[in-house]
Amino acid sequence: MDKKCARSVVPPSVDPPGTKCKLHRPFAFSSPRPRFEQVEGYLTVAEPFLTLPRPLVPTRRIACKPPLMHYGWRVPRDLLLDYARQHRLTRKWGRVLEECEYMERAMIDINKKSGAGIPSDLLKLQPTSLGSPEDFSLVVTLYSNYQLKRRDLPSEEQFNVLRQGLGIEGPPRWYLDDEDWVWSRW
Secondary structure, eight states, rough: OOOOOOSSSOOOOOOOOOOOOOTTTSOOSSSOOHHHHHHHHHHHHHEEEOSGGGGGGGTTTEEEEEOOOEEEEEEOHHHHHHHHHHHHHSTTTEEEEHHHHHHHHHHHHHHHHHHHOOOTOOOEEEEBBSSSSSSSEEEEEEEHHHGGGGGTOOOHHHHHHHHHHTTTOSSOOEBBBSOOOOOOOO
């Protein structure tokens, strides 16, 4: 059930107001900004968040903006590649697409055919810093922490329909973006 807030509806994927939690760098604000080498060891073993901690919800009340977080699942790479090949989604306008491009086309096609109805401007494939660097990880993104005020965020039912269509087990989680992973000035 969604919780009402003064200005908007807070999705259940976000910690309720007043929730306290201890965050490590790069999730916690620190000065000076950490270099990737300083947090790389932590990020390779860190688990994605089940709910987004309140400090990672963007607000202009503080001088810095939090890292970009994506709500979704790790990509079932083989399933999307096979689906794209079987449904001839590997070419567009006579050119062969890159692997990530036809995986994204497969994901959008599965979204349509399963009836999930998640808006296509929300549904993306994004790289994440969480996990082993050798195992380049992509995330099926349903939305980000910067899109929480949108009124058309997908519902739990839409998540479940898409999850079944993609053959994914478990609930969506919050993953750290691969490029925008540190706190920065607005």
